Amino acid sequence: MKKKLVLIDGNSIAYRAFFALPLLNNDKGVHTNAVYGFTMMLMRIMEEEKPTHMLVAFDAGKTTFRHKTFSEYKGGRQKTPPELSEQFPFIRELLNAYGIPQYELENYEADDIIGTLSLLAEQEGFETRVISGDKDLTQLSSDKTTVNITRKGISEIEEYTPDHIKEKYGLTPGRIIDMKGLMGDASDNIPGVPGVGEKTAVKLLKEFNTLENLLDSIDQVSGKKLQEKLQEFKEQALMSKELATITREAPVEISLPEIEYKGYERENVLKIFKELNFNSLLDKLGAGEEEGIQEAEFEEISFEIPDEITDGLFADENAFYVEILDDNYHYADIIGFGLVNEKGNFFISPEKAYQSKAFKKWAEDETKKKTVYDAKASEVALRHRGIHLRGADFDLLLASYIINPSESSEDAAAVAKQHGFTNLQSDASFYGKGAKRSVPEEHKLAEHLVRKAAALDALREKLEAELKSNHQYELFTELEMPLSLVLADMEFQGVKLDLARLKKMEEEISEQLMQIETRIYDYSGESFNINSPKQLGVILFEKLGLPAAKKTKTGYSTSADVLEKLEAKHPIIKEILNYRQLGKLQSTYIEGLQKVVNPRTEKVHTRFNQALTQTGRLSSTDPNLQNIPIRLEEGRKIRQAFVPSEEGWVIFAADYSQIELRVLAHIAGDEKLVEAFQEGLDIHTKTAMEVFHVGADEVTSNMRRHAKAVNFGIVYGISDYGLSQSLGITRKEAGQFIDRYLESYPGVKEYMEDIVKDAKQKGYVSTLLQRRRYIPEITSRNFNLRSFAERTAMNTPIQGSAADIIKKAMIEMADRLKVEGLRARLLLQVHDELIFEAPEDEIQKLEKLVPEVMEHAVELKVPLVVDYSYGPTWFDAK
Known part of the structure; x- marks a missing residue:
């Protein structure tokens, strides 16, 4: 199993959480906002990263070895608010409950612990994630270490890989400390060179590579004033670089095997959640079940499991819940249906539903109104079974999202609870989580799904009234509800991938990698594992005699920043760097896309998240087609693999110009x-x-x-x-x-x-x-x-x-394509752009129709302008 280490900068994340969230108190008056934010981040990390090893590093005290270099280091920082100080013991208690090791080291900062352990992990072949709010740690980024920096408090993460740092600053991770040496860092009271900001620092480093090279070549710097500044503050710049440098040889007395993460005891976590009054988190852990809340503790609900599905089960108005246990409903089976109407409460098994003509007839009858939860997912899942869901005129998920987007949730019980319906167990509690997740016997499942349908039935009127009171009913009925069907069509249709082209790209890159490999072996005089830092270090620094950074117990560092310093010293270095870059493109994008292709359709069927963002923008997952790399030429070429699904068709792309x-x-x-x-x-x-x-x-x-x-x-x-x-x-x-x-x-x-x-x-x-x-x-x-x-x-x-306008354009575009009798199809929405596939003989019509519809989706005081292009692939349509 691949080893994955997560290192968390404890002090930084606690501070971020404290200032990001409003002050919260438990019933004893203790402030809890920092602990709550820290907990949310921990839960997300464990869910997304699934680490095999984990550690939270803390600062040991106010004085570190850096204060001997500069006594004013970190001087001027405001005293920690007492409301935050009182929360640190709870954060440590929380980590103990989760079984997550924590560590601090006298005279050193958390950064140094993280720097030392991440280097050890790299040399042992770990994949490492560093989590912090402090950009100083970006200097640790390498091909094996990604530094995640929190933004907007702790709600967003910016991933700093060597490629991202190169794109953002034009520098390698190793040059971050040189940049700090020049521009300083006010937050740490690192002085730098007065008057030199980030832009100037980056420009100078692009020209001179390192701070030392720059200071040895001051007479070559353009601008007399800047020359004078650099000369005057030469020693201060070098000192600032030294202060900003994270040591990777701290005397850490904890080993990688000691920080293996073995999971947590649920009871321990529940105990601290209860102490801190984290009720919503208790629900996520299914605390009710732990406390012995069984079905009997909910209000009783009667239901039937009919032997045969007939017309007699259905009414003109129905609450209809479609249960898909897996998030990716394109590939998951429906495990049951809950139905509540004037005739009673029913559970319908999928097997009986699919065998029943009455079920299909009712599901596809537009006049039979249905209150549903997540109309898009329900329609797509049923459509994979040859059934169209029609007549869905109220979606509880979308209604709740519109009423308050900050409380959006995928769990029906959580959404129902927000609006006062509590007679429903959460899915986490009912099905279990992780390895314990399972579908119970039919009678229990039936009751759970009937309760869900009952929640739909009970809450519709209340949410409709709230939407009307907020003047949002039109937004719901005329924008989000019809959009859900448009998105369902797009998702079901999918986007064709030219697998042969992707395979050819893979082969071309594999061929390039083999050629590079051969050249590396020629330069080194022997074959070895290029991906092994230990073996590579021996070749470079012992056999070839290149100057090395200090050798540690586990070997030499061969991170990108170390290698880039040596690029001029031997041609093997350029080859190694190129080998790594092409390898990452191959594994992440070329191979990654092939893994998510539906083998039956040879398409990717992304899922558009309609009830997620607070601005109303759509996002895309499994795969995220809104994030195909476009800034690097090699990345842009990946769009060449996105092609029309039929012969004689083209890709047509149209986007709003400066819509915001x-x-x-x-x-x-x-x-x-x-x-x-x-x-x-x-x-x-x-x-x-x-x-x-x-x-x-x-x-x-x-x-x-x-x-x-x-x-x-x-x-x-x-x-x-x-x-x-x-x-x-x-x-x-x-x-x-x-x-x-x-x-x-x-x-x-x-x-x-x-x-x-x-x-x-x-x-x-x-x-x-x-x-x-x-x-x-x-x-x-x-x-x-x-x-x-x-x-x-x-x-x-x-x-x-802007998000609403493009959504409206999508609905009107889908309608117009039908009205005009065109075969063209809407495939994707990417930010301000719509992407279609269409027969070549319809292009002239689309050139008029698409801008006409998009530019008049909403009438503003200024004209909306749409640019368009088309070609045989998505790449050519840009």
């Missing part, structure tokens, strides 16, 4: 912004003209770049700090730039001020189609939490409205 900026112009109603779009001007050039007070012919490419950054930044509620980081300018300059922008577009400024005031008063913001997002943190006393909430208030109406 157009939505901003409409919502803000700013005269100049509206006028610019109405006249078809280049909006970034127009903004540059306004901000810099120049004519169109005087706008330079740099001015336009700055204007573009602030245009899109405004959509996301960018701060002066964010813009300064994006453009590599000072915070003061960025602030002045934003001020000039808002002076130029006063309507945008007014919108931003008004939407924040509105959100503070109402507690939520709305899109053009009345989709809501609740933002309780907007009145928080915590500055960081409140600032993030204000930016969320500014951007959600824009992002959410």
